[in-house]
Amino acid sequence: MTSAAPTHLAQALRQPRYALTGWPWRALAYLLTSVPLAGVLSLGLLVLLAPLVAATNAARQGRPVPLALTVFLTVGALLIVALAPLLSVPVAAFERYRLGLVDDRHLPAVPWLGLVARYTTGTAWREAAYLFFLGGLVPAVYWLFTMLVLLDAVLIVSPFLVANGDQVVLLWATPDTAVEAVPHAIVGVLLVPVLWYAAGALATAQGTVARWLLRGAPDGLALREVTRSRARLVDAYEAERRRIERDLHDGAHPRLTSLSLQIGLARLDVPQDSPAARPLAVAHEQAKGLMVLLRQIVQGIRPQSLTDLGLAGAVRELADEVTIPVEVYADLRRPVPETVETTAYFVVSEALGNVARHAEATRAEVRLTDTGTGLVIEISDDGRGGADPARGTGLTGLADRVAAAEGRLLLASPPGGPTVVRVELPCNA
Known part of the structure; x- marks a missing residue:
């Protein structure tokens, strides 16, 4: 940082x-x-x-x-x-x-x-x-x-x-x-x-x-819940996932099939003792496995950093990429479910992106807290405030993602700042 x-x-x-x-x-x-x-x-x-x-x-x-x-x-x-x-x-x-x-x-x-x-x-x-x-x-x-x-x-x-x-x-x-x-x-x-x-x-x-x-931010009048229709969001997410899968099947799949076929034909023309035989075999297997990998990505999009570093490490990696100083505090006493972890990651990513683009802030802070029954994410900054879900899709998009995970998003952003985004996600063991 x-x-x-x-x-x-x-x-x-x-x-x-x-x-x-x-x-x-x-x-x-x-x-x-x-x-x-x-x-x-x-x-x-x-x-x-x-x-x-x-x-x-x-x-x-x-x-x-x-x-x-x-x-x-x-x-x-x-x-x-x-x-x-x-x-x-x-x-x-x-x-x-x-x-x-x-x-x-x-x-x-x-x-x-x-x-x-x-x-x-x-x-x-x-x-x-x-x-x-x-x-x-x-x-x-x-x-x-x-x-x-x-x-x-x-x-x-x-x-x-x-x-x-x-x-x-x-x-x-x-x-x-x-x-x-x-x-x-x-x-x-x-x-x-x-x-x-x-x-x-x-x-x-x-x-x-x-x-x-x-400070007036934590007051119930200032923190207002941004709610969306959970059923509509889940349906919309599933429809979008199917559209991407269909596009991949209709667009990428034929090309991958053709590529795999061409490589297979090339393998038939190359003697087994040829130096090119082994690279062609590897390329053939990679081509066949690529479509399987794409289907897996569509079924559950998950950043690789979450798998490698965990939620706290992935969030710190996000913080290092922001142009302003970001302090990350993580109090995670147990593993977080994958769906909650993925939702939390994208919430932090979108919120820090909004801070960098719109808040005119000099510093920001991210807190991850395991309450025992759920995960609480708080992103705060010292920017100009005035964030309003009605003026753009960024905050409503966050609320959509959070609502789909059966959580809730609360926002405090009075004119002049500071801005606090609080997300509460249940962790059902």
Whole structure:
């Protein structure tokens, strides 16, 4: 697979020269710009958290919880839950924009679908969950990381503080002289690159959660099933197979018969001890076997790479032929039935072809997962999106092939991307 510049912070962290690139500064900018928003949201949660702690302490000590406090907590909790899907709209929109600091992959905006949709769609509640994540967990983690940074700063400047007569109390020692504090300062300097990478890891974790919760693609409204008539498809496939077989029989078969006859006549004219006898015999046998081979191809068309490499290897071979970087992840714990394997191969081939021709993508990803009851294929790209089965035969052709295998195809391709094609194929043992 072709290497390319990292498109998001998680990729950049795996590069040896990460610390010397601009990605650490982008991570730092992402963390610093998170502080004001997370701080405001955490204050809102503290209004309810402080009375909750008081009520918990009273219950643990066996004292009755005041009725006013119980009413306040109940009303406050219901109010927060009721307002979260609405408050998350501007926060989610801003966070999708801000995510560009650590992730160059476009995260499309989720259109406003009405007030009812804010309480009935999975997308809205995922945005609300991100609101609680940003106001609840993020401040606590940031506070812990800030304490580590301050402790490292104290270690570095401890010789100067001790030299000025200040008492420096560390967790494990209390140096009395500047000389005693020097080893601590050395440890602090050595910890700087560790914290530099840790800041990147922290930004990566937050960005990953943000992308997972704020993407609109997996929602039921965005993933729409492309269904076709299974009976019609099977009949059409069988009719096409018979047409090809008939064409071969009427066109190629007479020529092969004539060729075989001519070679047989030539063998009769050539003495058995002639040097040309053996090549003619081999050619005669090959001509007779060619029609058998063509019939086998028509009966069940199957790429040779599937036989030689298996599904995962064949898909990786397809990925290597695409003009953009394609990552392949395969989790196949058992052999896949041949019909399912062939269908999956052509699905990936057609989907990657569409990505290369139409998506204007910079990278793509293929996942093959054995769920225990079936095979799930997911092809995603960071292209411009907007794929529509009504505008061409490519996607409907895929749906035809999948439906003939008793599977289903689902598509998520909002304008601006990303595009996700998910195919679920049953594997009946």
